[in-house]
Amino acid sequence: MDKPINIFYSEPDPDRWFKYDRYPRKLIRRLVRGKQKPGGVATIAINLLKGFDRIGFPYRFNDYGYIRKHPGEIACIIGKPHLVFEKKWKNPIIxxxxxxxxPIECADLFEQYPNVKRVLVPGEWMCDMFMPAYGNKVLGWPVGIDTEQWKPYDSVKTFDFLIYYKIRWQHEQMEEELVAPVTKVLDEQKVSYHFIKYGQYTHDELTEKLKVSKAVIFLCEHETQGLAYQQILATNTPILAWDRGGFWQDPHYxxxxxxxxxxSSVPYWDERCGVKFTDANDFKPKLAVFLRKINDFKPRDYILENLTLEKCAEKYLAICREVEAELA
Incomplete structure (x- = not known):
């Protein structure tokens, strides 16, 4: 596969009150809120295209006119799935x-859309969850981290930890059972910390707080890929991660x-990245281990080996080549 790859991405934005009202609503949102920060799925598309740029591989982006005229070429639909459901694709689809x-949201995907040849999910535990329904057509594939944008900071560290708070559900219970005991231990041991909360910061705010932090405590129930913690690792900042395991907690399911x-809250990880703890009782001993080894961690090395823009773009191309060979 040396010809340009065909990439498609868009956010669902249906009409709400009257036909075509999505256009003025979008304009008003832009005027009121300013330029929207890309979400997780948008970042997948952006970083994949950056990866193709880095390795010099050509692509077309949202070129619907071209793809309609070339029904034999693969349509790579990054997301979201409304693109599959709303358009009459004749092309083979990744x-x-x-x-x-x-998969219970579309259990009959391959019956309704037999031209879907692969379904990609961000990580291996999610792949395992999908596999009983989708079999070997589902693959785990992570998008890459921009290691030129996220790189080590040569700065004075005035805090021992930045606590990255990404707890999604049961906030009062988690405050009582996890956050309060964790901060109590830190206070008792005279370990300094400050907070940043998912969804309430800009890129610059995260950067500024990371610059003055020796390490990060990452609090999240689970991650399918975990772009934020991987961006942190790319700055060579080690992480003490809450990784309780157990059940997928999304209350919708x-x-x-x-x-x-x-x-897992840290699905891409090895011992170079830091230390994991399971609950409040496990935090104090794992904190001791972490602080003892803090100068030995090499989290950026892990990212450079496994999750660069280039490596992940190459992995995506390998999937495309595999599908293309099956179609030949």
Whole structure:
């Protein structure tokens, strides 16, 4: 596969009150809120294209006119899945990694859309969750991290830890059972810290707080890929990560519709990245281990080996070549 790859991405933005009102609503949102920060799925598309740029591989982006005239070429639909459902594709499709959270949302995907040849999800535990429904057509594929944008800071570290708070559900319970005990231990041991909260910061704010932090405590129930913590690792900042495992906790599915385990908050990880703890009781001993080894961690090396823009773009191309060979 040396000819340009065909990439498609868009966010769903349906009409709400009257036909075509999505256009003035979009303009008003832009005027009121300013330029929108890319979400996780948008970042997947952006970083994949950056990866193709880095390795010098050509692509077309959202060229619907071209793809309609070339029904034999693969349409790589990064997300979201409404693009598959709303358009009459004749092309073979690679769908993902920006798709729905569980296959029960479209259990008959391959019957309705037999031209979908692969479904990509961001990580291996999610792949394992999808596999009973989708079989070997589902693959785990992570998008790359921009290691030129996220790189080590030559700065004075005035805090021992930045606590990255990404707890999604049961906030009061988690405050009592996890956050308060963790900060109590830090206070008792005279370990300094400050906070940043997911969804409430800009790129510059995260950068400024990382610059003055020796390490990060990452608090999140589970991640499918975890772009933020991987960006942190790319700055060579080690992480003490809450990784309780257990069931996938999304209340839209759990416990009534789906019970799947185990999950992870740091699905891409090895011992160079830091240390994991399971709960408040496990935090104090793991903090001691972490502080003892803090100068030995090499988290950026892990990212450079596994999750660069270039490496992940190459992995995506390998999937495309595999599908192309099956179609030949």
């Amino acid at each position: 769908l993902g990694a920006g798709i729905y959270s569980h 759990y416990p009534d519709r789906v019970k799947y385990q185990p999950v």
